[in-house]
Amino acid sequence: MNVVEKLRNVNLRPTKQRILLAKQILDGKNKHFTAETIQKEVLSNGQSISLATIYNCLNKFVSVGLLKQIDQQGEVTIFDTNVSHHHHFLNQNTGELIDIDPDEIGFSKLPDIPNGFESDGVEVLIKIKE
Amino acid sequence: MNVVEKLRNVNLRPTKQRILLAKQILDGKNKHFTAETIQKEVLSNGQSISLATIYNCLNKFVSVGLLKQIDQQGEVTIFDTNVSHHHHFLNQNTGELIDIDPDEIGFSKLPDIPNGFESDGVEVLIKIKE
DNA sequence: TCAACAGGTTAGAATAATTCTAAACTAGAT
DNA sequence: ATCTAGTTTAGAATTATTCTAACCTGTTGA
Structure with a gap:
């Protein structure tokens, strides 16, 4: 199944940028990456995409289940007075x-x-x- | 053991602010909190402390083992193409x-x-x- | 007791990740 | 071909956290 079909399957319009990202990301291999690393990859391929779009797309991909977001318990650092292992x-x-x-x-x-x-x-x- | 002793035990000078924080935090009960919530607590007690100091102190407390920092896998969001449970x-x-x-x-x-x-x-x- | 200084505190600037805004663009339906 | 809702974008805004540089304060030892 090509990436355009994959995008249609989840009701995302296959735009140039989404196709670009999907090709980078959804190649069947399991990968971990950040918005930044993806942008670097795209740029080094001579193509261009804004970081805002990458965030938009990745978040959309997550919401439709094409991607998973690794649990980070929110964006603030949480401290714990329980210093023992638990x-x-x-x-x-x-x-x-x-x-x-x-x-x-x-x-x-x-x-x-x-x-x-x-x-x-x-x-x-x-x-x-x- | 009072908080001044606790601080001396770990070679931290018992300054006003550290004592203030230690009293809030190290009261024996297990708590989770953020720098912000601690500042609110302190302020609502009529006392004052800067956020920078809170970060300084909490990080020091963590480095000497008085506190634990809940694992946040770094500060950037990591995405994963492996959407199955793992x-x-x-x-x-x-x-x-x-x-x-x-x-x-x-x-x-x-x-x-x-x-x-x-x-x-x-x-x-x-x-x-x- | 107190001077001296190493270490601590602070406001505000800096940084970094991410989201928002509003204008320009485009895929897909008609 | 045209229209429109959904997308993309640059750049501004936001938020958490750290840095900077000036000021302050515990502690040491004379």
């Missing part, structure tokens, strides 16, 4: 965090740590809504 | 994310969802370093 519920309605004691969560399986690395902690975020 | 390694050296297949992780225990809420997904972040 996990969180995230109330999606309010953005509020609730602590979860580490022994409330147990793992029956964890992936191998990539070669040359060591684990530096496991954080679980359970998203909840009303 | 988890991530976070390479702390570079900020890079690596996908983890959901069946690479299993739970033997999960906490009860708070009353009136339903789960809306569980995200695991495994922090790794070289």
